[in-house]
Amino acid sequence: MSAPVRPGHTVPADDRAFVAAVDAALAAFLRGEVENLAAISPDGRHLVDAIASLSRGGKRMRATLCYWGHAAVDTPATVDIVQAGVALELFQTAALIHDDIIDRSDTRRSMPSVHRRFEALHAEHGWALDGTHFGTSAAVLTGDLCLSFSEQVFGSLGAAAASGTRARLVFDQMRMQVLTGQYLDVLEEVAGPSREPAEAVARARTISSYKSARYSVERPLVLGAALAGAEADLIDALSATGLPLGEAFQLRDDVLGVFGDPALTGKPAGDDLREGKRTVLIGFALQQAPADEAAWLSAQLGRPDLDSATIERLRTILIDSGALRRTEQLIEDLHRRAVTAIGLLPAPVPVRAALTELAGRAVSRQA
Amino acid sequence: MSAPVRPGHTVPADDRAFVAAVDAALAAFLRGEVENLAAISPDGRHLVDAIASLSRGGKRMRATLCYWGHAAVDTPATVDIVQAGVALELFQTAALIHDDIIDRSDTRRSMPSVHRRFEALHAEHGWALDGTHFGTSAAVLTGDLCLSFSEQVFGSLGAAAASGTRARLVFDQMRMQVLTGQYLDVLEEVAGPSREPAEAVARARTISSYKSARYSVERPLVLGAALAGAEADLIDALSATGLPLGEAFQLRDDVLGVFGDPALTGKPAGDDLREGKRTVLIGFALQQAPADEAAWLSAQLGRPDLDSATIERLRTILIDSGALRRTEQLIEDLHRRAVTAIGLLPAPVPVRAALTELAGRAVSRQA
Structure with missing residues (x-):
């Protein structure tokens, strides 16, 4: 069922060399920027140091998807795909810095989140006034700087990413979509309790689609192809692959956020419940649980003081209402759609193998 | 003493038509983006509505300086200078949104600041959880979206702003410099009390130079010229004009932040003292006041509960120590340097007239 690929079109079997090149280029870019900021004041480097420290821990999923999207194109236009990966990873770093402020997260990638890092700097020096503020x-300013860096690197791609190109449009849309999705997410935390429960799953799927499926999977894949000068057919085929794959990936995250093993996820048990995330999993429970249980569940979400007994009761509702089963079924459906779309992709074997592997992880990963 | 200008090089006598065009183009851009976000969800428009509302009230100082920088070039390259103005105003709107979070400001341009606007939306609908958070x-997400918009519009300038051009470099530097300057500013609020008082003025001038003089005046002026394809001589001459002019402008702001008439500035009396801004004016007092008064002054800065009697005592120290007089002298010196530099500008009369007028306002304005 796979579409034809030109016989001479070969790509490396894995992305390890690419990931290593992104790591090196990202580090080199930030070393240059440390110089620029330190030239203003020795304290200027605090900002770049925070970015460098956080960005070192990334798995480079978005950069890698951009790489495979690029590799899917038969005769790719000349573009520095490593720098495209760096631009995506800098954007992701900026998003995480601001996300951790929004989610009041103390840690990220097993280190203090950036706002906590600066708070610690304040405490360490015994500085005046409010260290938390x-x-x-x-952290707001560090995130803004990192957004600028992302754009600076993306702009350096030249003609392939110039104004009016498909790649530029994809990049601009990606930013707009993820920021809107994140807003809808924080809005749902506060407005969800008073909105129509029958629409809870639909609202959660919109959020998941924009803040995760498109941002983390579909747009990076399409961006790589667009930078390589892909035709519309291939762009559409990659999009049809990335959307179900990305949504499955996020739904797995939602399940792990409630049922995951803290020893494997690195996050406290039931963390998403304390944060009040109204995910698809929660949406199914709100729609399917008996009314009194649904109301009780809704009232617990977002309470930072949820104890383990309450978390256990919430889990029981998620299981007994069938919400967990429905979510797992949806993950399987989406996985099936992704695998079918991968089969139809007119792309070399390593590209399809990498996407198949990623789709498999959406179903089975535990962290 | 003025440098030669080609006789045929004429420009409009004022910038009113340009400002009207920026207002219209900015509104049109945001109308288009409302559609894009509303297509994701009707709630998506909250973000663009907040940007549109805040950006309507701007005086367009940075856009206007970009216009005059552009007009200084004898045979300007083809570039849509109105769109360049829109990009600058969108960046400024983003900076204000995040700045108001940092400064905990309740109002901006006589309206609620963006974080207060969303807090009010929360209260109005009786939504759940913490409305302030x-x-x-x-507001963090709205500012990020507005930063992306700024970049999107700047990118649309095409070849004149493409990667590797001087204009792109100026724009990237501008963002990096203002964000670093803002960080040094919040750092000085907390670290200043424990740092060498003898260096207080030097530190304050670095902050003022990066977060204000360059960002608000020098970079926009140079950007306009760079977009028009100016030679290095003209760029240098505009830079030599913009730096003293911009610093004088900021020092006047600092004086008004402590001694301004609330009826004219629209800000509460002594607002900068409550915010704990360690400006050049404060720096002179820390260096020149008797040690006990300087220590007392330092300890009051940043206390949100400062009463009017304490503010009056702080003002007296600023006057008696000679800090106000030194600051006014510095404004005059900088004004003189700016006027001399304007005289040497090889630019048409309206450009020099506009800059002379702006320099005059740095000395004499009351709001």
């Missing part, structure tokens, strides 16, 4: 302020 | 989260 200093931490938030510094 | 929702306001901050939504």
